[in-house]
Amino acid sequence: MPVADRPIARVLGIETSCDETAASVVEGGTTIVSSVVSSQIDLHARYGGVVPELAGRAHVELLTPVLADALEQASSDHSGRGIDGIAVTHGPGLIGSLLVGVAEAKALSMAWGVPLVGVNHLEAHLFASLLEQPDLGWPLVVLLVSGGHTLLIEVTAPGEYRIMGGTIDDAAGEAFDKVARFIGLGYPGGPAIDRISAEGDPAAYAFPRSLPGDGYDFSFSGLKTSVVNRVRKEPDASTADVAASFQEAVVDVLVTRARAAAGAVGARAICLAGGVAANSLLRARIEAACAEDSIGAFLPSRALCTDNAAMVAAAGYWRLTRGDRSGLDLGADPNLRLVSTV
Numbered sequence: 408m409p410v411a412d413r414p415i416a417r418v419l420g421i422e423t424s425c426d427e428t429a430a431s432v433v434e435g436g437t438t439i440v441s442s443v444v445s446s447q448i449d450l451h452a453r454y455g456g457v458v459p460e461l462a463g464r465a466h467v468e469l470l471t472p473v474l475a476d477a478l479e480q481a482s483s484d485h486s487g488r489g490i491d492g493i494a495v496t497h498g499p500g501l502i503g504s505l506l507v508g509v510a511e512a513k514a515l516s517m518a519w520g521v522p523l524v525g526v527n528h529l530e531a532h533l534f535a536s537l538l539e540q541p542d543l544g545w546p547l548v549v550l551l552v553s554g555g556h557t558l559l560i561e562v563t564a565p566g567e568y569r570i571m572g573g574t575i576d577d578a579a580g581e582a583f584d585k586v587a588r589f590i591g592l593g594y595p596g597g598p599a600i601d602r603i604s605a606e607g608d609p610a611a612y613a614f615p616r617s618l619p620g621d622g623y624d625f626s627f628s629g630l631k632t633s634v635v636n637r638v639r640k641e642p643d644a645s646t647a648d649v650a651a652s653f654q655e656a657v658v659d660v661l662v663t664r665a666r667a668a669a670g671a672v673g674a675r676a677i678c679l680a681g682g683v684a685a686n687s688l689l690r691a692r693i694e695a696a697c698a699e700d701s702i703g704a705f706l707p708s709r710a711l712c713t714d715n716a717a718m719v720a721a722a723g724y725w726r727l728t729r730g731d732r733s734g735l736d737l738g739a740d741p742n743l744r745l746v747s748t749v
């Protein structure tokens with residue numbers, strides 16, 4: 408049997424869409440054999456956000472050692488021994504960052520003689536849930552909340568997606584990061600606000616809850632402005648109180664919309680995905696809401712919520728086993744959309 412046609416068991420995933428350089432080997436689509444994530448947080452922190460040019464250059468430096476580590480932990484090496492396919496995030500994300508992963512994946516696919524598949528970063532986040540809970544029932548409503556996206560997606564089967572709503576301005580993670588920067592909590596803001604909110608009063612400030620339209624859309628820019636105005640008027644306001652009240656408002660609208668969406672499609676469960684899914688309050692509130700509505704709640708472990716390559720390998724495994732292949736002309740698409748492919 409030609410090498411490229413052998414059955415797919417182990418897939419190498421590569422993720423370089425934003426500021427995490429990651430590589431992972433996943434077996435059978437659900438067993439994580441290795442998962443290495445090198446975060447560039449320290450590099451970008453002093454600028455208060457990701458600097459695209461620096462991110463691209465850092466991926467070039469970090470990808471080789473990250474790959475070597477992930478392969479070694481999977482008892483493989485630069486020869487690609489035991490690897491049956493390669494999956495790489497090819498969008499959406501920062502173009503200069505995406506290109507680093509895509510170029511490497513193409514080179515390895517050619518050198519090792521194994522098939523290659525380009526994976527949508529958003530689809531990869533959805534597959535993070537399947538890694539830990541392979542027998543999730545359908546339909547599901549996934550609340551995908553990250554630094555760049557805020558989406559409510561009905562998933563009727565792997566690959567079958569319907570976008571029910573999304574943000575009309577800032578993404579939820581972006582709102583966390585911008586507010587954190589304004590109140591002096593640094594970057595990345597989400598984890599900092601999560602931490603300090605534990606010491607604050609979530610009822611201290613009644614920040615607005617924006618529920619635009621009568622569908623499932625979100626808007627966070629008014630909330631952000633309201634926090635900024637409040638702190639300008641009251642410079643001595645307790646940072647913990649402001650953070651806790653802001654977090655309460657964000658989580659409130661996320662849970663309200665997700666719950667309504669799940670009810671509308673008769674979802675068996677609500678699934679969280681993306682970096683903001685690591686938020687303690689969001690996790691607790693989604694669990695409580697689902698318990699009340701007698702549906703499942705699936706909250707991937709925090710390490711699988713934020714960017715990683717195991718989710719890319721898992722999505723890639725599914726794509727490769729159904730026959731999807733990318734050629735060496737695979738490009739990076741910073742605005743790649745999530746569309747159904749079945």
Ligand code: KG4
Nearest residue numbers: 553554555580597601682683685686713714
């Ligand atoms: O999915 P992700 O790692 O990267 C993107 O694809 O964007 O998400 C990163 C975002 C950042 O905005 C970060 O502040 C936010 O997720 N985040 C959190 C928490 N951990 C990460 N937001 C709220 N609470 C957290 N614990």
Ligand code: ZN
Nearest residue numbers: 553681682714
């Ligand atoms: Zn992400």
